Amino acid sequence: MTKIAIVGYGNIGRAVEQAVNAAGDLELAGIYHHNDNLDDIKADVAVLCTPTREVPAFAEKLLARGICTVDSFDIHTQIAGLRARLMPIARNNNAVSIIAAGWDPGSDSVVRALLQAIAPNGITYTNFGPGRSMGHTVAAKAVPGVKDALSMTIPLGTSIHRRMVYVELEPGADFAAVEKAILSDDYFAHDETHVVAVPAIDTLNNVAHGVNLVRLGVSGTTHNQRFEFNMEINNPALTGQVLASCARAAARLQKEQRPGAYTLIEVAPIYLLPGDPEQLIRSLV
C-alpha cells in the first residue's frame, strides 16, 4: 500500500480523498490543512491541493524530507521553471515530484504530446469549456461593486473562447461601471466577453467542464490526418483522480530509483495504473 497525505482540503483535496479511498493500492495517511505544520506528515506521497501559488514552497519542503509530491500547479508559463527548481531537491533526496498533474495541464498534455508524435507537423487546437474558469472568476470578483461572480469559458473553436461573466452586484453598485472595469481587465480584454448581472451566483454554480482538442496534421509526408479528443467531466473529480493516479506513479518511480521532477508527458502511462504490468498489457494494449 502506498501511503498518501493530502495537503489542503478544498474541492480538490476532497476529490483526492475519494479517489484514494476508491483505490485498492492507496491508503490515506492523513489530511493536512495548508496552514498545518508539515513536519508532522508521515507518508510516501503528499498530494498538494493548496492554492497553486503555494505549491512550490510546500513541494520543496516535503521533497527535502524525502517525501514524494504531486500537484496540479496550473500556471502554464511557469511549469518548466517549477520543474527545474524541484529537480535537484528531488534528486538529492531520492524523491519524485510529479507536477502540473491535473487535466490541463495534465492528461490533455499527454494527448497533445501523443498527437504531435504521431502527426509531427500540424496545428493542435485546445478548446476549453463550457465550464468555469477559476482565474477569470477571481479577476471578476476583484472588481469594486461585485459581490460574487462566475466566469464561464465557452469554446468557439480553433482555441478561441468567449467569456460569459455573471456578476452579483453589491447593493447600489453601478452595473455599467462594473461591466467597463471587467471588459478592460487584461484577463478579459483579449476575448469576446459578455457581462451579465444576475440576482445570485450560488444558483448558477456547477463544476462541470469540458475539452475539445483537435489536431490536423501530417504523418510522414501524408497530410489530412485528423484527430479529436473530447471530454465532458466533473472538474474537481477528474483533477483529484489524476492526482491520485500520479501519486501511485510517483511511488513507482521512486521505487525504481528514478528520483526527479516530472511532468505527466515524462511519465509512462502504465505507471498511473494499479496492478500487474503483464495483466495491464493484456487488457489495454
Next chain:
Amino acid sequence: MTKIAIVGYGNIGRAVEQAVNAAGDLELAGIYHHNDNLDDIKADVAVLCTPTREVPAFAEKLLARGICTVDSFDIHTQIAGLRARLMPIARNNNAVSIIAAGWDPGSDSVVRALLQAIAPNGITYTNFGPGRSMGHTVAAKAVPGVKDALSMTIPLGTSIHRRMVYVELEPGADFAAVEKAILSDDYFAHDETHVVAVPAIDTLNNVAHGVNLVRLGVSGTTHNQRFEFNMEINNPALTGQVLASCARAAARLQKEQRPGAYTLIEVAPIYLLPGDPEQLIRSLV
C-alpha cells in the same frame, strides 16, 4: 542522428521511410527486404515492417546483436508473450525493443491506458473504421472462387462492427457458395457480415481508416465522466509515423541504459518527440 534501418519494404516500410526522411534527428541507414541477410544491418534501430508473424524471429536476431528494434506486431493476444520473449534478449544485449507500436495496438493503447487512469471504473469501447481489415481481407481472399477481396470494418458503436466483404469472383465461380463459405468462416461468423460481388476490387481500394474510442467512467466516486477519441487517418502513413517516433524513443531508452522490451504504454510520451525536453514541456504541457 539516430541511424534507422528499415526491414521489409511494403506499404509500411515505405511510410516509415517517409517519416524518417521528414524527421531532422533520424537518418536512414538502409532498407532491407525481409529475405535479405540481416547480418549486414548496421544501425541504431531496426524498424521491422515485415509480416507480423515474422517479427519475433527478426527482433530476436537483431536484439542479440545489440540493435534496437521497433515493430507493429498486431496480434493482440500474443503481445504480452512477445514482450516476455524479447525482454531477456534485449536486457542481455543492452538493447531496447518497442513492440506493438502502430495505432492499435499502439497509440490507441496509450489513450485507453490514460482514460483508465483518469476514470478507473467504467467501460471503454473501441470502434474501428470505416476502413479495411487486413486479417479479414486475407481470410476472404482464401475462399475458393475468390480472385480478390476487400473486407471493410464498419463501426456500429459499443465495440460492435459490421463486415462489408467485397469479392471479385474467378470466372465461373458460384457467388452463393462463396458467400456461404465467408459467412461460416470463424473470422466472420461472430459479426454482422454482408458479402457483395463486384467486377473489380482494385477500384475500391483506399487506405483510409478510423477509430472512435469512447469511455464512460468514474473518477473517484463521481460517475458520468465522458471521454471520446476520434481519428480519421491514412492507415500506413500513421503506422509508419508511430514506428519512426518509437525508433527515436528506443534509442533514447538505450542511451539512458534502460534496456528491455516495452509496449507503448510503458514509454513516456516525451521520448517519442524530437527536441529539447524543456522546450517540449513549454509548448505541450
